[in-house]
Amino acid sequence: xxxxxxxxxxxxxxxxxxxxxxxxxxxxxxxxxxxxxxxxxxxxxxxxxxxxxxxxxxxxxxxxxxxxxxxxxxxxxxxxxxxxxxxxxxxxxxxxxxxxxxxxxxxxxxxxxxxxxxxxxxxxxxxxxxxxxxxxxxxxxxxxxxxxxxxxxxxxxxxxxxxxxxxxxxxxxxxxxxxx
Numbered sequence: 001x002x003x004x005x006x007x008x009x010x011x012x013x014x015x016x017x018x019x020x021x022x023x024x025x026x027x028x029x030x031x032x033x034x035x036x037x038x039x040x041x042x043x044x045x046x047x048x049x050x051x052x053x054x055x056x057x058x059x060x061x062x063x064x065x066x067x068x069x070x071x072x073x074x075x076x077x078x079x080x081x082x083x084x085x086x087x088x089x090x091x092x093x094x095x096x097x098x099x100x101x102x103x104x105x106x107x108x109x110x111x112x113x114x115x116x117x118x119x120x121x122x123x124x125x126x127x128x129x130x131x132x133x134x135x136x137x138x139x140x141x142x143x144x145x146x147x148x149x150x151x152x153x154x155x156x157x158x159x160x161x162x163x164x165x166x167x168x169x170x171x172x173x174x175x176x177x178x179x180x
Contacts, residue, residue, distance in 0.1 A: 007087050011094035017071060026095045028068040032076065033088040035063060046085045056080045105135040109153040113146040
């Protein structure tokens with residue numbers, strides 16, 4: 001079974017087992033997956049086959065403390081003993097997909113050259129909600145190099161309506177025209 005299919009199965013099981021506290025469990029998995037991704041030493045420790053699983057479990061329990069629900073700790077322990085801890089980030093991603101599906105929601109990254117006002121953010125959310133038919137969870141970012149306009153990331157699609165993009169396109173067209 002492919003890793004993505006295995007991650008989907010774990011996510012489905014977590015979804016069934018955590019009704020009512022789904023978001024808290026998702027945040028716990030994201031936090032631990034983020035710690036593993038953010039540290040080469042931790043990744044090495046958890047992926048090294050010579051390090052006993054018991055030591056890895058003890059470290060997870062120490063890292064998790066009391067904040068992480070027991071169910072999530074047990075799932076991570078199982079991943080460790082199955083030498084599948086690398087699935088954790090994929091499981092987190094699959095859980096986000098399930099959450100969005102359950103809540104009829106879509107995550108959108110909005111990047112602009114300047115900080116958007118609350119009124120602008122609301123207008124973007126409302127328009128995207130009408131277009132997609134879903135609730136919008138927008139993550140707004142600022143990238144001054146865009147000069148102006150917006151760049152939207154919705155799922156695996158990107159809509160780039162920035163001045164920077166338009167200038168690059170115009171530059172490419174002028175270059176091609178100069179070759180003729």
